[in-house]
Amino acid sequence: MPNQDTMSPETLSFLRQRRSHPSVTMSSPGPDDDQIRDILTIAARVPDHGKLSPWRFVLYPSEQSETIGAWLAARCESLNGPLDYEQRQKELTRFQRAPRVIGVVSTAAEHPKIPIWEQQLSAGAVCMNLVTAAAASGYVSQWLTEWFAFDEEASRYLGAGENERFAGFVHIGTATQPPVERQRPDLAQLISNWTQAD
Numbered sequence: 001m002p003n004q005d006t007m008s009p010e011t012l013s014f015l016r017q018r019r020s021h022p023s024v025t026m027s028s029p030g031p032d033d034d035q036i037r038d039i040l041t042i043a044a045r046v047p048d049h050g051k052l053s054p055w056r057f058v059l060y061p062s063e064q065s066e067t068i069g070a071w072l073a074a075r076c077e078s079l080n081g082p083l084d085y086e087q088r089q090k091e092l093t094r095f096q097r098a099p100r101v102i103g104v105v106s107t108a109a110e111h112p113k114i115p116i117w118e119q120q121l122s123a124g125a126v127c128m129n130l131v132t133a134a135a136a137s138g139y140v141s142q143w144l145t146e147w148f149a150f151d152e153e154a155s156r157y158l159g160a161g162e163n164e165r166f167a168g169f170v171h172i173g174t175a176t177q178p179p180v181e182r183q184r185p186d187l188a189q190l191i192s193n194w195t196q197a198d
Helices: 009-017 033-043 064-081 085-092 115-136 150-158
Strands: 057-060 100-107 140-144 166-174
Touching: 009 115, 033 100, 033 115, 057 064, 057 115, 064 085, 064 150, 100 115, 115 140, 115 150, 115 166
Parallel strands: none
Antiparallel strands: 057 100, 100 166, 140 166
């Protein structure tokens, strides 16, 4: 039987209803520096085989969002050719959509005991904890990767080091509209009972 003293119906209800908000629908205010520190403290409480902390955070100052956007637009154009007005505006404003943007960098590396895959999973758990902590703090969030997470030159510009990669960018702000629920997976199609092979 579960320990009745540790059960929290409010927490379970919160987790059942948590969902992402599109970053383009966010506005100010975002969490202040003290709240960000608390959110990141919670984000870092994840399974971490070997206590390696194979991840780290990059905070992007809002006053630098235009500079970042201009660089991304130029890089996108160098990769794909001239951008039309709509695509250029999309690149220019990627880091302006939410008042706070946090990059989660996976620092997974070869280790004699801990597989890289386990280290990468830990970075994914950090991202999930981060969006959950942001929601519990009264904000909305969205965990995104987007093309620049997979482009080496863009990743370096945004703060990833050699042999590092972004697990994602978490956008945090205040909701401007109610969340729209999406269809969730049918668990009956995702659960199986193990049976021993013949």
